[in-house]
Amino acid sequence: MPEIFSGDSRIQFNKWGNQILSWIWKHPVNGETLEILAGYDHDEPFFLSGSFLMYPWVNRHTAEFISLGEESISLKEIGIKDSKGYPSHGLAYSWKRKIIEQKENSILFELCVDDSLKETCLGKVRVREEYSIRKISEEEILTLRTSFLNQNQFSFQFCYGYHPYFRMKSQRQNPFLRSNIKKQIPLREDLIPIYPIYSRETDRFELDSIPKLDSLFHDKEPWILLSMPDDSYQVRIQSILSEREKISLSYIQVYTDFSHDRIAIEPMSAPGDAVLHGFSLTNLLPEEEKSGCFQILLSPM
Secondary structure: OOEEEOOOEEEEEOOOOOOEEEEEEEOOOOOOEEEOEOOOOOOOOHHHOOOOEEEOOOOEOOOOEEEOOOOEEEOOOOOEEOOOOOEEOEOOOOOOEEEEEEEOOEEEEEEOOOHHHOOOHHHHEEEEEEEEEEEEOOEEEEEEEEEEEEOOOOOEEEOOEEOOEEEOOOOOOOOEEEEOOOEEEOEOOOOOEOOOOOOEEOOOOOOOOOOOOEEEEEOOOOEEEEEEHHHOEEEEEEEEOOOOOOEOOOEEEEEEEHHHOEEEEEEEOOOOOHHHHOOOOEEEOOOOEEEEEEEEEEEEO
């Protein structure tokens, strides 16, 4: 299985490169070995563990087709639907990856488009994922940069995000969340954002413990800190916006799965159903390439 390492961390992918099996970390203070992610479990449905890419839409899409440029793709026979029948989490989550370059602390994957989509506009966009991990002092920093190169002869519009699950098990002290985010975007009962998009004040990151959440948040450069007092560590998920990274991951969906002691913290370039509404989409001209980036910073408390 592909792996990358740093000072105290080892991250292992499944053989196809489309899921993370584990992130094992040796606590630099007490020496305890901890599992940071709720790693992918092949005995469960694909979307319930690990970490996966959502593309060319994120979360839910409420139509039976999707238009990404000058071309529409029917979703009736492809992808996975949720309990409401909505196509969910895009089409690329389970695509196999090929390794372009690998070093001890980094790996570069290229997505292999499914045969059924190779002749569509999706098949003419090259997608690459670069994972790198490094240790600075007692902090581990995992960086995930995703690039999109449009090889169509027309413009291509899309959005993307990631869906990592973090371990949230505790027996004594409650885990809690902190963030720079002040705004929450209302969702309908079926978890579709209300369009036109608007926001309201939120206190979800000021509580003493983590509430039940399946909620959408927004900020220009958002970060969320998950603190685990029982095991004396914290995980910070932050979006990176720079001259190099042209795609802003300014939306974050947070989902709690208390039955499995997991929390998903999902950086995204747009909210759910954004492609149908033409909202916050990334536009690529022919032969244009853009990338987005987020980091997971792991440190002792």
